[in-house]
Amino acid sequence: MSVGRTVWLGNPPARKPRPVGPGRERFWWWFMRLSGLALVVLALGHMLIMHVLVQLSGQEVSFAFVTSRWGTPFWRIYDALLLVLALVHGANGARVVITDLVPRGSVRTLLVSGLALLAAAWLLLGLFVVVFFNPDQAPAVGPFS
Amino acid sequence: MRLARAQARVVSYRVSWAQLAWFGHRLSGIGVLVYLFVHIVETSMVTLGPSVYDATLGLFRNLPVRLGEIVLMAALVYHSLNGLKVILLDFFPATTAWYRPLTYGVVIATAAAMVPLSILMLAPYAPW
Numbered sequence A: 001m002s003v004g005r006t007v008w009l010g011n012p013p014a015r016k017p018r019p020v021g022p023g024r025e026r027f028w029w030w031f032m033r034l035s036g037l038a039l040v041v042l043a044l045g046h047m048l049i050m051h052v053l054v055q056l057s058g059q060e061v062s063f064a065f066v067t068s069r070w071g072t073p074f075w076r077i078y079d080a081l082l083l084v085l086a087l088v089h090g091a092n093g094a095r096v097v098i099t100d101l102v103p104r105g106s107v108r109t110l111l112v113s114g115l116a117l118l119a120a121a122w123l124l125l126g127l128f129v130v131v132f133f134n135p136d137q138a139p140a141v142g143p144f145s
Numbered sequence B: 001m002r003l004a005r006a007q008a009r010v011v012s013y014r015v016s017w018a019q020l021a022w023f024g025h026r027l028s029g030i031g032v033l034v035y036l037f038v039h040i041v042e043t044s045m046v047t048l049g050p051s052v053y054d055a056t057l058g059l060f061r062n063l064p065v066r067l068g069e070i071v072l073m074a075a076l077v078y079h080s081l082n083g084l085k086v087i088l089l090d091f092f093p094a095t096t097a098w099y100r101p102l103t104y105g106v107v108i109a110t111a112a113a114m115v116p117l118s119i120l121m122l123a124p125y126a127p128w
Helices: A024-056 A063-069 A073-101 A106-132 B002-010 B017-048 B050-059 B063-091 B093-125
Strands: none
Touching: A024 A073, A024 B063, A024 B093, A063 B017, A063 B050, A073 A106, A073 B017, A106 B017, B017 B050, B017 B063, B017 B093, B063 B093
């Protein structure tokens, strides 16, 4: 099957063994599987609500919708949990792809640290919005409004 | 057989289902991650008030974006089901004997789920 080189498809590694010793890789191995299980419910549930149930119930996503939705702690916690798990799960997945494709060296270090920085920035932005959103304090739209 | 010959022109070795399932998992994962970055920016517009947020949502209310959202839904369904398959194979190694039917099952289940989901998601844009 393989001709011993990496082509655009990439070679599926001969099933990498489960990391046994304690350490970062073992943590990520477990994290990916446990967060993955939670995300099957959280992410698919989110898509089902936003793209199917909202429409079937005759509602529409809008500012008023978000205000009412985030008026209940349940949905804030749901969305915060989904945000953290999905972003960290996705960023770590991308890290695994990068380390598979790019040989050890400065390019890999640059890509992985750039990815981590990007993910951290977006995580902070998202968490800030989910936790602190207050419709009464929505700022004026422009300097003259 | 014809499919195998066409495929041989793209890569010089036989591509297995295992390889495609694995590649599909990565591709769908990266796709969903890229969308997530866009989605976080989109949703953060809610802090700028109703007019900015509703205008931002307006950018997403058209057929091309809706088609993209259907692809996103398919990517998420596939990634979820294939991920469950990976977990099953990891924790119950005996199921490796069922690798091939499991992989076919994931693809068939994804396609089956996407039939009603696509219809529902396209309904607002349907000509009727």
